[in-house]
Amino acid sequence: MEYFVSVLLSGIAVGGQYALIAIGYTMVYGILRLINFAHGDVFMVAGLVGVYVSTWMPLYLALPLVLVLTVALGFIIERVAYKPLRSAPRMSVMISAIGVSYLLQNTATYVTGGQPMSYPTIPFLSDTVTIAGTPTRWAVILTPFLVLALVVLLTQLIDRTKVGMAMRAVAKDFETSQLMGIKINSVISATFIIGSALAAIGSMLYFTNYPSITPTAGAMPGLKAFVAAVFGGIGSIPGAVIGAFIIGICENLVKSTQFTVFSDAITFALLIVILVFKPTGLFGEKATDKV
Amino acid sequence: MNKKKSVSWGALGGIVAFLALVILLENITALIPAAPRVLLPTSQLFTVLKKGAVYSLVVVSMNLLNGFTGLFSLGQAGFMLLGAYTYAILTVPVAQKDTVYYLFGGSAVPFSLQDTFGLVFGTTGVGGAVSMVLGVLVALILGGLVAAGFAYLIGLPVLRLKSDYLAIATLGFAEILRAVFQWQPLGPITNGANMLKSFPTFSDFNIENASGQTVLRLSAFVPMLIAVICIAIIVLLINSSYGRAFKAIREDEVAAEAMGINLAKHKMLSFCISSFFAGVGGGLFAMYAANAQAKVFTSTMTYELLLIVVIGGIGSVSGSIIATFLYVACSEWWLRFLDSELVFASPTDPGRLAFIVVFAAAVIAAAFLAIRAIRKKEGHTLTQELPVWIAAILLLGWLVYFVISHSLKLPLLRNGFRMVVFSVIIMIVVLFFRRGIMGDRELPDVLRGRRLSARKSTPKHAEKEALK
Numbered sequence: 163m164e165y166f167v168s169v170l171l172s173g174i175a176v177g178g179q180y181a182l183i184a185i186g187y188t189m190v191y192g193i194l195r196l197i198n199f200a201h202g203d204v205f206m207v208a209g210l211v212g213v214y215v216s217t218w219m220p221l222y223l224a225l226p227l228v229l230v231l232t233v234a235l236g237f238i239i240e241r242v243a244y245k246p247l248r249s250a251p252r253m254s255v256m257i258s259a260i261g262v263s264y265l266l267q268n269t270a271t272y273v274t275g276g277q278p279m280s281y282p283t284i285p286f287l288s289d290t291v292t293i294a295g296t297p298t299r300w301a302v303i304l305t306p307f308l309v310l311a312l313v314v315l316l317t318q319l320i321d322r323t324k325v326g327m328a329m330r331a332v333a334k335d336f337e338t339s340q341l342m343g344i345k346i347n348s349v350i351s352a353t354f355i356i357g358s359a360l361a362a363i364g365s366m367l368y369f370t371n372y373p374s375i376t377p378t379a380g381a382m383p384g385l386k387a388f389v390a391a392v393f394g395g396i397g398s399i400p401g402a403v404i405g406a407f408i409i410g411i412c413e414n415l416v417k418s419t420q421f422t423v424f425s426d427a428i429t430f431a432l433l434i435v436i437l438v439f440k441p442t443g444l445f446g447e448k449a450t451d452k453v
Numbered sequence: 454m455n456k457k458k459s460v461s462w463g464a465l466g467g468i469v470a471f472l473a474l475v476i477l478l479e480n481i482t483a484l485i486p487a488a489p490r491v492l493l494p495t496s497q498l499f500t501v502l503k504k505g506a507v508y509s510l511v512v513v514s515m516n517l518l519n520g521f522t523g524l525f526s527l528g529q530a531g532f533m534l535l536g537a538y539t540y541a542i543l544t545v546p547v548a549q550k551d552t553v554y555y556l557f558g559g560s561a562v563p564f565s566l567q568d569t570f571g572l573v574f575g576t577t578g579v580g581g582a583v584s585m586v587l588g589v590l591v592a593l594i595l596g597g598l599v600a601a602g603f604a605y606l607i608g609l610p611v612l613r614l615k616s617d618y619l620a621i622a623t624l625g626f627a628e629i630l631r632a633v634f635q636w637q638p639l640g641p642i643t644n645g646a647n648m649l650k651s652f653p654t655f656s657d658f659n660i661e662n663a664s665g666q667t668v669l670r671l672s673a674f675v676p677m678l679i680a681v682i683c684i685a686i687i688v689l690l691i692n693s694s695y696g697r698a699f700k701a702i703r704e705d706e707v708a709a710e711a712m713g714i715n716l717a718k719h720k721m722l723s724f725c726i727s728s729f730f731a732g733v734g735g736g737l738f739a740m741y742a743a744n745a746q747a748k749v750f751t752s753t754m755t756y757e758l759l760l761i762v763v764i765g766g767i768g769s770v771s772g773s774i775i776a777t778f779l780y781v782a783c784s785e786w787w788l789r790f791l792d793s794e795l796v797f798a799s800p801t802d803p804g805r806l807a808f809i810v811v812f813a814a815a816v817i818a819a820a821f822l823a824i825r826a827i828r829k830k831e832g833h834t835l836t837q838e839l840p841v842w843i844a845a846i847l848l849l850g851w852l853v854y855f856v857i858s859h860s861l862k863l864p865l866l867r868n869g870f871r872m873v874v875f876s877v878i879i880m881i882v883v884l885f886f887r888r889g890i891m892g893d894r895e896l897p898d899v900l901r902g903r904r905l906s907a908r909k910s911t912p913k914h915a916e917k918e919a920l921k
Contacts, residue, residue: 246884275867426632441614
């Protein structure tokens with residue numbers, strides 16, 4: 163029982179962290195129809211920035227700064243690598259995203275010298291607590307609640323504000339919304355800013371639980387978060403969150419058996435099953451051109 | 454018709470001459486001991502030739518799928534893995550099995566192809582050579598067939614998906630394969646997470662005399678020959694009616710179907726053939742690396758291959774080959790110096806002066822080109838030029854500082870810098886030279902001049918179609 167609780171807890175925690183990344187994927191895909199392959203690496207860079215910044219200044223300054231820098235990175239990536247290709251075919255934007263991912267990973271390898279960096283201990287988040295007889299970290303307990311709060315906030319933003327309305331309009335029809343006077347570029351930038359900010363928060367929660375960050379640490383969580391977004395129905399934020407929790411829990415269940423090697427593979431197996439049987443995902447809109 | 458024939462004879466002659474040149478290069482130090490150091494057998498040149506041959510086969514196979522059929526698949530590393538493991542499992546010599554599989558108490562595959570052929574042809578002298586070559590060839594082909602068979606199986610569900618969903622699904626399959634091959638219970642076959650080694654590699658093709666001295670080096674020639682044969686088959690396929698059907702599918706699926714092309718059949722055919730050659734390439738890669746390890750065939754490898762395809766030009770076989778050799782030469786040889794620290798002997802060291810001149814020229818040329826490109830656009834504003842000006846002034850300012858301060862050490866050069874420079878170059882190609890080196894033209898088109906390509910189609914139109 164205790165064992166099961168601990169597996170479930172870490173599954174929910176990892177799922178929550180994937181959810182924060184998955185929202186970035188699903189929003190960008192909803193608007194640009196682009197798999198932002200670099201998003202997982204933005205998440206990794208956020209972790210690395212956290213490592214470096216926290217050695218120079220106290221944590222209460224460092225963490226907001228990480229947020230700001232990650233947002234700036236997301237914004238710059240969009241402006242430099244995706245905006246010039248706005249009228250180009252979709253595949254070249256995706257190739258550009260792969261190029262950015264490659265660049266970020268190589269730069270991270272260069273900066274860190276290829277050494278795994280250990281993430282700073284954040285007080286409170288890294289402290290242990292005992293739930294139902296299983297010791298765990300506060301970050302694990304806090305993650306799902308934080309994710310839920312952020313999702314509620316985000317859905318409010320999208321449903322109630324002007325920016326949100328613009329986002330929904332652009333996601334529905336790119337060209338028409340342009341004709342209606344919506345400034346496409348600022349809406350897209352806003353999307354990237356929100357996505358990067360959530361990835362930065364996700365990185366703080368995620369890397370507190372792991373001993374170290376390597377330059378490729380973002381690739382797998384990034385891919386899994388994308389799978390979560392597809393699973394939940396791409397373009398749908400609640401879908402992405404639920405998909406992420408399902409994937410996080412499945413992954414940890416597999417990890418607790420003798421099939422540990424397949425903990426990454428199970429995600430992709432789920433992806434293929436969902437793509438074949440319900441291509442729109444759990445909560446996706448009906449009219450899609452995926453298949 | 455006659456002209457076409459002379460072109461293909463010319464191409465054949467060129468290839469044969471090139472292969473002969475490779476043999477000559479490999480053996481020149483044996484003939485002329487005073488030959489330049491670049492030609493020593495340990496030179497990076499031969500690493501580049503070997504790896505370039507292996508990679509160009511895989512890249513061309515990826516281009517067949519992504520560039521010619523328009524199926525955006527990211528499973529190439531997975532198919533290479535299948536080929537590499539099939540090759541390795543079937544060719545680890547029986548005598549070495551216990552050493553290689555020591556964690557699992559021997560292998561579940563009790564034979565190896567070259568030993569089996571050895572029963573027929575003998576194991577020493579010419580007979581041994583024949584059985585080794587046969588064993589290797591059969592194992593490579595089987596590796597390709599295993600990859601193609603697997604491609605058929607996953608193609609059934611996956612090929613119904615479109616563009617980025619196909620990409621992510623194939624990527625997923627490659628990741629699943631990687632996990633399966635590292636699974637410990639399969640250890641007696643795959644050696645679990647450990648590497649497979651001791652199988653024949655390229656250097657086993659060097660011909661030795663009785664006393665063990667190398668008489669004739671063929672270690673770069675062999676991969677080159679295999680790659681040339683495979684790529685020639687792919688080119689013949691592209692120029693056949695099947696190839697035209699693939700291109701029709703790339704241009705417009707609905708129109709292609711209306712013209713009577715069986716979409717499912719042709720997509721599957723392209724997917725399987727591409728995977729077959731990726732599998733053969735994987736086997737060759739195992740020979741090049743002298744080991745087979747599941748953890749090498751990651752999605753990063755696929756990304757790398759895709760970026761080479763893009764640099765060469767989506768839909769151009771010769772572009773892919775040129776880009777592969779450029780890429781491999783840069784990463785293995787020409788840009789190696791970026792990875793180690795460089796300190797000049799004195800402020801007037803010719804190397805330092807050369808660096809200053811080259812750096813200044815590069816910055817000015819790049820800034821000039823960028824500004825010209827911006828000014829060409831309609832409705833450009835000065836604010837668009839501003840970042841270029843700032844960057845150029847900053848870089849030149851740093852150069853002035855470098856000159857005045859008599860600094861001897863080049864900054865930034867450190868382990869890993871090569872890959873950063875490399876990825877920046879790739880990003881520049883992706884953003885500003887989207888057509889790559891060749892666009893969708895082939896080398897003969899380029900050599901025969903622009904008239905032909907201008908008649909074929911306007912470049913802009915072609916680009917749009919190629920990248921669809």
